[in-house]
Amino acid sequence: xxxxxxxxxxxxxxxxxxxxxxxxxxxxxxxxxxxxxxxxxxxxxxxxxxxxxxxxxxxxxxx
Amino acid sequence: xxxxxxxxxxxxxxxxxxxxxxxxxxxxxxxxxxxxxxxxxxxxxxxxxxxxxxxxxxxxxxxxxxxxxxxxxxxxxxxxxxxxxxxxxxxxxxxxxxxxxxxxxxxxxxxxxxxxxxxxxxxxxxxxxxxxxxxxxxxxxxxxxxxxxxxxxxxxxxxxxxxxxxxxxxxxxxxxxxxxxxxxxxxxxxxxxxxxxxxxxxxxxxxxxxxxxxxxxxxxxxx
Numbered sequence: 001x002x003x004x005x006x007x008x009x010x011x012x013x014x015x016x017x018x019x020x021x022x023x024x025x026x027x028x029x030x031x032x033x034x035x036x037x038x039x040x041x042x043x044x045x046x047x048x049x050x051x052x053x054x055x056x057x058x059x060x061x062x063x
Numbered sequence: 064x065x066x067x068x069x070x071x072x073x074x075x076x077x078x079x080x081x082x083x084x085x086x087x088x089x090x091x092x093x094x095x096x097x098x099x100x101x102x103x104x105x106x107x108x109x110x111x112x113x114x115x116x117x118x119x120x121x122x123x124x125x126x127x128x129x130x131x132x133x134x135x136x137x138x139x140x141x142x143x144x145x146x147x148x149x150x151x152x153x154x155x156x157x158x159x160x161x162x163x164x165x166x167x168x169x170x171x172x173x174x175x176x177x178x179x180x181x182x183x184x185x186x187x188x189x190x191x192x193x194x195x196x197x198x199x200x201x202x203x204x205x206x207x208x209x210x211x212x213x214x215x216x217x218x219x220x221x222x223x224x225x226x227x228x229x230x231x232x233x234x235x236x237x238x239x240x241x242x243x244x245x246x247x248x249x250x251x252x253x254x255x256x257x258x259x260x261x262x263x264x265x266x267x268x269x270x271x272x273x274x275x276x277x278x279x280x281x282x283x284x285x286x
Contacts, residue, residue: 010190013190055186
């Protein structure tokens with residue numbers, strides 16, 4: 001039953017990190033969205049990625 | 064760090080040749096410049112250390128950068144902050160030293176570095192065999208307010224320093240300095256996909272560390 005594009009948390013975290021580097025393809029994006037819709041933990045990780053980027057930039061500005 | 068002459072810095076004490084270094088400045092201005100430059104030293108060492116991962120090399124880079132800064136202080140026009148200006152000088156010194164270190168590095172350690180970068184087994188530390196988080200990300204309570212707390216930055220810095228060497232270097236350049244991935248890959252002599260693996264690792268590891276040392280604790284003691 002597991003389709004090729006089934007995404008687990010490990011893969012979702014990889015795609016979320018990848019999305020910080022390059023635009024995701026639409027199959028990747030669709031699979032990721034489907035996972036995120038169902039997974040609060042990975043949605044938390046997504047927010048944490050944003051925050052860590054913000055924090056790192058602030059750190060670089062000499063916080 | 065108030066008294067420049069009493070600091071561990073290599074800079075000459077104000078009495079020794081200050082006027083030679085700042086010929087155009089009155090003595091009090093030169094003194095305050097010394098103190099001001101010195102006040103950025105901790106930041107500069109951090110920066111160099113994150114890049115070079117070697118305390119001795121970092122020290123060397125900072126010393127060279129500060130010497131260069133003193134020599135060209137006249138060209139500092141105040142349009143950027145002093146820290147930005149010092150960092151841009153240091154950045155060149157760091158790149159110099161990185162090049163030198165890369166040339167001197169033995170083949171063994173390059174191979175080890177690459178192997179570590181390509182090795183995917185680290186994910187097992189963070190995900191179980193079914194692909195689930197071992198330590199599921201909980202919501203961070205009001206992370207923005209952490210940015211205003213000095214102790215958060217200490218925790219952040221410790222977590223950065225705890226990353227594996229390649230992950231720490233690449234993350235710092237990508238997220239702290241804001242370089243793009245292709246520039247970093249070229250400098251590290253690795254492929255884009257390798258860079259992405261390293262960044263993924265760095266982000267997951269950093270998240271886990273911040274959770275353990277800051278946000279998890281903050282939740283439990285109601286801070």
